[in-house]
Amino acid sequence: MSETILPELPQELWRAGKLELAHGVQQFLQVIRVATAGLGQYLAEIESRGAKDLYGYGSTAKWFADVAGLSFGEARPVVNRAIALNPTRGLDGTELPAVAPATAAAAAEGAVGDERIQQILDFLASLPLDTSAEDREHAEKTLAELARHAGPRQLAEAEQNLLGWLDPDGAEPKEPEPKQPRRELTLERRKDGFWKLNGLLDDEAGARTAAALEAYAAPRPVDEFGQADLRTKPERLGDAWVDLVDLAIACPDQPGTSGYRTLVHVTIGLDELKSGLGTACVDYVGTMTAREARMAACDCLMLPVVLNAAGEPLDVGRLRRFVTPGQRRALNIRDGGCAFPGCHRPPKNCHAHHIHHWADGGPTDLRNLTLLCGFHHRLIHHGDWQVRMAADGLPEFIPPQYLDPLRQTRRNTLHRAA
Structure with a gap:
């Protein structure tokens, strides 16, 4: 990234001539763009390491929103552009190349701003999936070079010309939607450990489900410290679904659970559980880290299973309810x-x-x-x-030091009268 010196403001700006004013605007604009490119490199590195492991946040965008005092909707495109313009690393350490390296180079020089960068990224996302890497690279380089001097309309015209060359037949027509059944639900576990839930409901069941989810999906109100709920609507609905499942499991008449929140079968040694290193099995349907098991064990039934070096059960402990x-x-x-x-x-x-x-x-x-x-x-x-x-x-x-350098203690005063 090229070094940019912050320009000095004249002591009496009203005396500046029109050329000096224009030159000052251009200099500060370049400083802003270069600084934004540098910020993107930091955000891409946080994304590579994982915001959850570094700061306890579910995503880099959520963490950045808190640090920058932005809404999640304002922070997310900044982080997405940073990831697209900079190389990152996958969970296995494999380096993932930048989506638009030529655009990133122009951004680092302060030659293009966020609007043109987003315009190029949107165009690349619209390309057909079968577009070759060479064609995609050529199109991105062409647009990045043009964006240094062109406006939005000229860049859009170039994108249309490129799209006509890369995809002359256009998008395939969509097939008609199949007839919707009354009620269907599928739940399958993916290879990455997440579960995929799909379903179709008739009007009555859908209305009841929507009412139940909406009741629990309301955004958390802004607290006295100015912290807002940064979850998206799908994230709030997902959390609401978990709340409803927890309520159903906690019901004393619920078959198979007897009102207990969770049954965790710990298939690691006690030392591993204390250190947070290792894995645990939840009801024999998957694995979680020992770190997650420590959290689940706060309010659940815990069934310790001691294994030998060969993985054979040596002893199965009795159920113990930790919170009466x-x-x-x-x-x-x-x-x-x-x-x-x-x-x-x-x-x-x-x-x-x-x-x-x-x-x-x-x-x-x-x-x-x-x-x-x-x-x-x-x-x-x-x-x-x-x-x-x-x-x-x-x-x-x-609170953490990056939110409050003095780390002054805080309490919740919403649940009790003054």
Whole structure:
């Protein structure tokens, strides 16, 4: 990235001539564009390492939105452009090349801004899937060079010419939609460990499902510290689905669960579980990291399974409920819902979290327990936030240093009267 010196403002700007004004605008514009390109390199590196492992956030865009004071809708295109313009790394360490390297070079020189960059990226995304790598590279280089001097209309005309050359037949006509059945549901586990849920519902079932999801998918209100809910609508609906499943599992009459939230079969040694290194099996249908198992074990039935070096079971422990129904009722009364500052979630949508984790010797008593919703429970386990019990017997939270350099303690005041 070329070095750009920040121009100095005249002491009396109103005395500047028209050429000096124009030159100042051009200089500052170049500084902004070069700085944006440099910011993109940092964001691409955070994306490569994983925002969840670094800061406890589900995505780089969510983390950047909090740091920059932006909405998720404002932060997401900035991060997407950064990933497209810079090489990143996959989960296995494999380097992933930039989508538009020639455009990235022009951006690093301050020759093109976000609008033209996004225009080029949108064009590349619209190309047919069978476009060869050579044709795609040629089109991107042509547009990147043209964008240095051309406006949006001239660039759009060049894109139409390129598209006519690369895809003369246009898009294939879509087949008519098949007749929608009354009710269908499929659930399958993908190779990457995620589960794919698909379904079709008749009007009545769809309306009931939508009403139930919408009731739990409302955005979290902005708290007293200005933190807003940055989840997208699909993410909020996904969390609402999990809340509904948790409520169904917690029902005492639910077949197979008897009202217990989760049954975790731990197939690793206790030392591995304490260190957070290893894997655990959840109801024999998949694996999770030991780090995730530590979080699930806060409020569940835990069935320890001790294995020998060959993987054969040596001992299967008895079920033990870590949080009793009486303790849960006391937590509901004391915390009134999620104890994280600014969270409005009621007790029925919360987990009981061990402040000093049980795997590290923490006791299961009210002085070591607090209620947390699923989102903030994960943030405490995987992020830089900390929770402790204050002298008055109520939980208080310590924010990460990058949000509050003084790390002053915070509490949730939404669930109890002043």
